[in-house]
Amino acid sequence: MSTYLDTGRGANRLVASLDAAGHRLTGPRLAVAELVAAREGHFTAAELLVDADRAQPGIGRATVFRTLDLFTSLGFVERVDLPGGDHAYVACDPVHHHHAICTSCGRSTDVDDVGLGNVLAAIGRRSGFSVTAHRLEIFGLCSACSAERP
Ligand SMILES: [Zn+2]
Ligand SMILES: [Zn+2]
Ligand SMILES: [Zn+2]
CATH class of the missing domain: 1.10.10.10 (Winged helix-like DNA-binding domain superfamily/Winged helix DNA-binding domain)
Structure with a gap:
């Protein structure tokens, strides 16, 4: 093989x-x-x-x-x-992460949770909700595409 x-x-x-x-x-x-x-x-x-x-x-x-x-x-x-x-x-x-997706060229960059764990804990405390999973997708312009814009 x-x-x-x-x-x-x-x-x-x-x-x-x-x-x-x-x-x-x-x-x-x-x-x-x-x-x-x-x-x-x-x-x-x-x-x-x-x-x-x-x-x-x-x-x-x-x-x-x-x-x-x-x-x-x-x-x-x-x-x-x-x-x-x-x-x-x-x-x-196959590990937990998020995507920052460029709306101009479509390239996707893997990003990790940074401080999101704290935000989710706060959301849980305020809502009384026990958070077990989340999804987050981030959209914008990648550095190459934003450099092309005036
Ligand atoms: Zn781009
Ligand atoms: Zn990914
Ligand atoms: Zn996450």
Whole structure:
């Protein structure tokens, strides 16, 4: 199985975690892993489908969507809700973090919680709510895009 060695680092991680989670490494899964790892910024399921058709003609819509769901459940892909109400996906490390998404170029940067834990604790105290999880997405212009604006 030496063909996996020359895939990108991201794809290797995905492949390793599929293995660890007891999922069979099929050709289509490997193909989708490579496409996801090659993506910069967020992508829609439709865009991934176009990539997949090009990389492996006949791969099948259902296979691509099922694989995307599997990767999402393993934490290697996260679903993000865009300001316009659409949703997209980003390739991720399976640890808790947030995304700062550029509304101009679509690039996504992983950011950690910084002081958010304190804010959530305060929200919990004030509301009497026991907070068990949260999601936060940040939108704006990345440094490259804001440098291009006057
Ligand atoms: Zn991420
Ligand atoms: Zn940008
Ligand atoms: Zn967080």
